[in-house]
Amino acid sequence: MAVLTSIPPPVGEAPTRRRRRRRSERVTVTRLRRSLRRHWTLYLLMAVPLVWFGVFKYIPMANAVLAFKNYNVVRGIWGSQWVGWQNFELFFQNPVFWTLVKNTFLLSVYTVAASFPLAIILALALNEIRVGLFKKTVQLVTYAPYFISTVVVVSMTILMLSPRLGLVNDAIGLFGVPAIDFLGNPDYFRHIYVWSDVWQTTGYSAVIYLAALAGVDPALHESAKIDGATRWQRIRHVDLPGIMPTAVIILVLAVGNIMAIGFEKAFLLQNPLNLSESEIIATYVYKTGLLNADFSLATAVGLFNSVINLVLLLGVNTIAKRITGNGLWS
Amino acid sequence: MSAETLTSKRIERRAARARRIRDSRTDRVFMFCVYLLLTVFLLVVLLPLVYIVASSFSSPEAVSAGRVTFWPVEFSLRGYKAVFENPQIIQGYANSLFYTVVGTVVSVVMTIAIAYPMSRRTLVGRNLVMSLILFTMLFTGGLIPTYLVVQQAGLLDTRWALIVPQAIGVWQVIIARTYFRTVIPEELVEASQLDGCGDLRFLWSVVIPLAKPMIAVIALMYAIYQWNSYFDALIYLKNPDLFPLQIVLRNILILNTYSGGAIDASVVLQRQQLADLLKYSLIVVASVPVLIIYPFVARYFTKGIMIGAVKG
Numbered sequence: 001m002a003v004l005t006s007i008p009p010p011v012g013e014a015p016t017r018r019r020r021r022r023r024s025e026r027v028t029v030t031r032l033r034r035s036l037r038r039h040w041t042l043y044l045l046m047a048v049p050l051v052w053f054g055v056f057k058y059i060p061m062a063n064a065v066l067a068f069k070n071y072n073v074v075r076g077i078w079g080s081q082w083v084g085w086q087n088f089e090l091f092f093q094n095p096v097f098w099t100l101v102k103n104t105f106l107l108s109v110y111t112v113a114a115s116f117p118l119a120i121i122l123a124l125a126l127n128e129i130r131v132g133l134f135k136k137t138v139q140l141v142t143y144a145p146y147f148i149s150t151v152v153v154v155s156m157t158i159l160m161l162s163p164r165l166g167l168v169n170d171a172i173g174l175f176g177v178p179a180i181d182f183l184g185n186p187d188y189f190r191h192i193y194v195w196s197d198v199w200q201t202t203g204y205s206a207v208i209y210l211a212a213l214a215g216v217d218p219a220l221h222e223s224a225k226i227d228g229a230t231r232w233q234r235i236r237h238v239d240l241p242g243i244m245p246t247a248v249i250i251l252v253l254a255v256g257n258i259m260a261i262g263f264e265k266a267f268l269l270q271n272p273l274n275l276s277e278s279e280i281i282a283t284y285v286y287k288t289g290l291l292n293a294d295f296s297l298a299t300a301v302g303l304f305n306s307v308i309n310l311v312l313l314l315g316v317n318t319i320a321k322r323i324t325g326n327g328l329w330s
Numbered sequence: 331m332s333a334e335t336l337t338s339k340r341i342e343r344r345a346a347r348a349r350r351i352r353d354s355r356t357d358r359v360f361m362f363c364v365y366l367l368l369t370v371f372l373l374v375v376l377l378p379l380v381y382i383v384a385s386s387f388s389s390p391e392a393v394s395a396g397r398v399t400f401w402p403v404e405f406s407l408r409g410y411k412a413v414f415e416n417p418q419i420i421q422g423y424a425n426s427l428f429y430t431v432v433g434t435v436v437s438v439v440m441t442i443a444i445a446y447p448m449s450r451r452t453l454v455g456r457n458l459v460m461s462l463i464l465f466t467m468l469f470t471g472g473l474i475p476t477y478l479v480v481q482q483a484g485l486l487d488t489r490w491a492l493i494v495p496q497a498i499g500v501w502q503v504i505i506a507r508t509y510f511r512t513v514i515p516e517e518l519v520e521a522s523q524l525d526g527c528g529d530l531r532f533l534w535s536v537v538i539p540l541a542k543p544m545i546a547v548i549a550l551m552y553a554i555y556q557w558n559s560y561f562d563a564l565i566y567l568k569n570p571d572l573f574p575l576q577i578v579l580r581n582i583l584i585l586n587t588y589s590g591g592a593i594d595a596s597v598v599l600q601r602q603q604l605a606d607l608l609k610y611s612l613i614v615v616a617s618v619p620v621l622i623i624y625p626f627v628a629r630y631f632t633k634g635i636m637i638g639a640v641k642g
Binding site: 028031032035036038039041042043045046048049050052053055056057058059060061062063064066077121122125126128129134137138140141142143144145147148149150151152154155156158159160164165166167169170199202203207211230231232263264268282285286289290295298299302303305306310313 | 354356357360361364365367368371372374375376378379381382393394396399440441443444446447448450452453454455459462463466468469470471472473474475476477478479483494495497498528529530533554557558559560561565576579580583584606609610613616617620621624625628632
């Protein structure tokens with residue numbers, strides 16, 4: 001093929017800036033062309049997954065314009081009538097708005113606050129024991145609930161807390177406390193949600209910190225030992241700084257997901273009695289959108305949530321980078 | 331053995347003990363606390379599981395009366411019998427098996443198809459592609475816009491609705507790409523190209539065999555996701571014949587829809603008791619497949635999380 005693949009060297013005076021830029025563009029184009037010719041099979045291989053990302057990730061993003069429209073099934077998404085911010089105004093004026101935001105926010109913050117330190121504590125404690133059956137057992141057992149499905153974890157929670165059958169009520173009954181209908185009382189909802197979540201995920205989360213702890217330089221521990229540091233002092237001054245970068249990233253991700261709290265579990269734990277605390281934005285979107293078929297309003301609510309989430313993530317990431325020098329991306 | 335060697339051995343041992351750096355008293359107290367803490371963690375996680383298993387092997391009467399704690403009371407297999415006699419559960423089990431196997435195969439193939447090219451340094455545009463993929467982690471269209479795409483694609487109420495829309499996980503793509511990048515050196519690519527090996531041939535005969543441990547990890551992640559997921563089925567499926575196990579579980583365990591038209595009170599009571607027991611047995615039956623595989627693969631799984639935790 002007679003395709004010109006190399007650029008003729010510039011003759012005469014030094015290239016001006018514009019010419020240089022044009023040249024670099026040309027280099028990219030030639031590189032792309034050469035790469036395409038050499039690796040066309042790989043580009044072809046990527047095509048299907050890329051189309052998938054386009055269809056199932058990017059078209060939905062475009063579909064989110066529905067939030068600014070009045071959805072009409074016959075006319076479709078693009079044919080429907082524009083209504084500006086009307087759907088958002090409807091949502092903001094709805095008396096449930098603040099309840100939803102509050103419930104979503106509190107549930108997430110509580111979850112992060114409870115599970116973040118506990119995972120680190122578990123990892124640090126496990127790390128103190130170098131080898132042995134006990135360590136293996138603890139790790140294997142605490143890790144296991146992560147593999148149980150949300151439906152099963154929620155059912156277990158409901159069964160354990162049931163006033164009629166549950167172990168928990170049997171236990172507190174021993175102290176003469178009358179049976180409590182935990183799930184029927186909105187006051188308990190957040191605690192149930194958070195602590196069953198902690199039960200399920202702490203062992204799994206600890207694995208990441210254990211990996212980070214394995215990367216801490218043993219020489220630091222040796223010198224600390226020689227200087228007469230106790231185990232506790234070594235944790236504070238060697239291990240904790242060692243896992244700091246990992247912890248910051250996990251925390252940024254967790255805070256960045258604060259509004260995106262799991263629909264699945266809240267929805268399963270929900271019942272008419274605890275709705276005042278358990279209705280969160282995600283469950284509300286499901287109910288307005290799919291059960292009441294108000295697509296536009298539900299899209300607006302979902303978009304509101306996504307944007308807040310993105311802003312939170314970017315904000316927290318910036319703060320984390322400024323304070324600790326670690327962020328999600330450099 | 332003479333008395334003399336015995337004493338010398340004893341002296342040696344005592345000397346060895348003295349040479350070893352001994353934990354100080356604070357350290358010993360500290361270690362005691364560590365063991366105590368870990369024991370608490372262990373029991374808190376373990377006891378609910380033990381309670382469920384113990385209940386599942388007890389008699390319906392004992393379960394309904396709340397007499398079971400951590401050991402089966404009046405051992406019986408009635409709960410399990412009821413589970414395996416329920417056609418809904420069997421159908422759900424079969425469906426879940428299908429979704430898990432087919433879904434995992436599709437996901438793994440798609441993940442490799444995009445992750446491998448992105449790991450090759452001579453490919454132009456891979457950074458742009460990576461950014462496009464990572465962005466989907468930060469921002470999504472939301473539930474309804476996605477639902478509309480699935481609807482327009484004609485996937486509603488078909489088995490593919492549970493497989494296609496969630497075929498690729500970004501996290502798994504990151505894991506696969508990082509693995510390919512670190513395990514397949516560029517020199518290997520060049521050497522094989524000199525021998526006249528094309529890109530696809532190289533992927534099939536060199537890369538995939540080398541990446542087996544990683545493929546096992548992502549396959550497991552996808553399989554567990556499929557086995558445990560219920561939300562997609564909840565929104566995309568209406569036909570009960572297609573329901574995966576998790577939806578059946580939800581209907582029986584959480585919505586309490588396990589009851590037939592009973593006539594007299596004693597039958598109602600018996601049914602109620604059996605329904606209580608069935609829940610425990612069902613939880614065990616539904617979780618056992620995953621929990622049985624898990625100890626064998628936990629090590630690889632841990633590695634997978636660690637690969638994923640590496641930035642880049």
